[in-house]
Amino acid sequence: MRTAFLLFLLVVGLVPARGADWTLLKHDGRDYVTLDNVAEFYGLGPVRRVSNAVVVGGGPRTLRGARGSAEFYINNLKFILSYPLAEAGGKLLVSRMDLTKVIEPVIRPDRIRGADHIDTVVLDPGHGGHDAGAVGQWGREKEYTLDVACRARQILIQHGFKVHMTRIDDRFVPLEDRAKFANQFSHAIFVSIHFNSGGPAASGLEVYTLAPQGVPSMMSDGPRITDLQLCRGNSRDSENMALACATHAAIVAHSQMYDRGIKRARFVVIRDVTIPGVLVEGGFLSSAHDSRLIASTAHRQNMAFCIAAAAQNYRNAVGPQTAPVLAVDSVRLREIGESPESGVGKKNSEPAVVLRTAN
Template identity: 45%
Template sequence: MKATSTFVTRPLGKALSVGLACALAGWLGSAQGAVKKSTEDEKEKSKTESKQTEKISVPVKPPAKAPAKTTAPAKKTTPAPAKKTTPAPAKPKAEEKPVEKSGEKPAEGGKPPTADMGGSASTDTKDAAPKDVTSSSKASSDGHNDSEMHGPDPEEEAAEKAASAARAKAATSTTTSRDMAGWELIRYQERDYVSAASIHRFYRFNELKENGNSVWFTSPVLIMKGTKGSHELLINNIKFVMSYPMVELNGKSCISRLDLCKLIDPVLRPSYIGKGSTFDTVIIDPGHGGHDSGAKGIYGYEKDYALKLAYTLKGILEKQGLRVMLTRTNDTFISLGGRVAYANKVPNSIYVSLHFNSGGSSATGIETFALSPQGSASVYGSNSSDGYAFRGNQRDSENIALATAIHASVVSHFKLVDRGVKRARWHVLRGLERPGVLFEGGFVTNATDARLIAADNFRSELATTIAQAVMNYRRALQPGKRPGSR
């Protein structure tokens, strides 16, 4: 069945110039760098993430090793890295959904709860520009109590899932082809996919190029690369892990509609998020504390490094004119539910949870987490999906934009191994009513990373980089300053 999609172009400034805004904000590096490294990236694909970090210009002195503790500290668990999977057989058949003509009855039913990417259907799409289908439906704010990150109370977990199901039902809406006017929509494995050609046209990329399994979207300031069969998406050489892999359907490269809405659009067009507004307060959450030491490293404990980084970051942000509050100010244990409750009481704020990673001695690099969107898997990298919606999903677009700002700034500045902007349903993120992320600033169990993390001058520079990213994020979300607007 051939799709009878209608494509109508947008004004150039409204789509492409937002990529320039991202690049200028320091989120995504430069397109020139992406071009220069494109061939190298293809060659480096087969290398593992365990390679050692490049030498950093920050001078550090090896600190003394941490004394042994009589009791083994609690070790923070980090989800296993996403495995790349190839969905179903090659070139599967899928149901193409042509854009409906005006006056035709919308399709109904049979769709899993995903982002509501379109409003009410237009009565006349003949001469209209492609509809902006990237706005997210917001989950209702009926509550649940956040508890432990990896071991919640069974009764609380049951209540949380019941509330989630109610939110999912309320947020679910039937989407028709008319909602996707100007887009090529394909249904596959109970999910909607959008063709690469549609994305290319809407965002006014100069070129769409395919080479084997690699798909490139290029413009003078932005290069986006996906790989068929892979969850990995590179935007100006910054790694993102999508909810679902890029697939080839009926001979067309496609990206899931959920990833278009919840990842690509907020990253490329942060000022279009809509609900995003200025904030005057940053809640910094130093991970662990007290009897919960977090990861035990070569030179010290995660809880101590997180608190030191938090205090340094606090001082820098306050000099920028922001109000800063810490969830803990000393070596005290605070439950994850207590941290979330504290953050939710502070209006006009964002939340940054600071952690350091643990793993095998070869594991290295930076990763940043935002909450998994409704309709994706609970664990990043999985092809499964569920309908859970949590308080934090009200801020999906802001969450991924904040994660992008921090992650891209740190990776680009220090040239550390990029483990990606990822999604997971950490309990510390699920209950938030504010934009929030969880940042992992390297591995205390890796010799190179641990030496850096234990050095005061490295943590100081890391705090400076995060602070600059927060200010970039704040500027990028300014309402009324959308690139290309008149």
């Protein structure tokens, strides 16, 4: 019990969804709300607590987490919060930063203020030229990223999107130039495609969005002075998170990649883009499991389709629905040569992130 930290209460000036207000709690010098308040505001249902673990709501609108942990699940999709869940007065707390920058845009993307209707996707195949990126047993990052981007471009064009690429061949493009290139397009989103490298045990998918102002990058050892600067991409914090959610959900649901979560960083390309942007780390070329998958044409085609499906889902989530959700499963079955009757093989449980939420 750390009720001593409950220094004062105030009501946030947000429009309540169901007659509920926000009550801010000051805890360790930071603003928090209780998960009970979150449940009430969004009408999610009961808050169930077993020891340190907590589950809010049920069915397709479930939040899950644990005291002291930054791993937080919204409808089975993993988010790495900027601050771990805290506890005060016997209640679990989520930071105001994570409420406004993660939970709100994921649960109610249709309420993101100023979100553009999109018709354009800027694809950014990572690395190129003298910069090979990570090197796996069967290939190099710069070739895989270009291959996935070219495949995604084709699918997106087939579905009515305009597509631009920061590079279309094996050339080096400075990071700042990639962002500058993307920023000339309006009604557009930016998807940077990378593959990862790490220790022998590291594997799985990560999707990065720009860290909000004041939040440490998860790629740094601790807080830095640069955490305090407002980056150009911060004007799209909410859209960035909704796009990350759509992208991560599509790939996690339709690949054999371990879910490492949606994370925060200040990589140059997502820092400098002024359109909604994400950076996908589509598995570790240093991992035997991941590198074998990434080397498979079928997997890269599937990943490309997931990127296209995410663009479509994002477009539908933030604006009026103009096109049906892409049927990822049927395409995947064809690509990997399975007959529909044979089932989908190993498939992660559907995160079922329902981006559009009835209020």
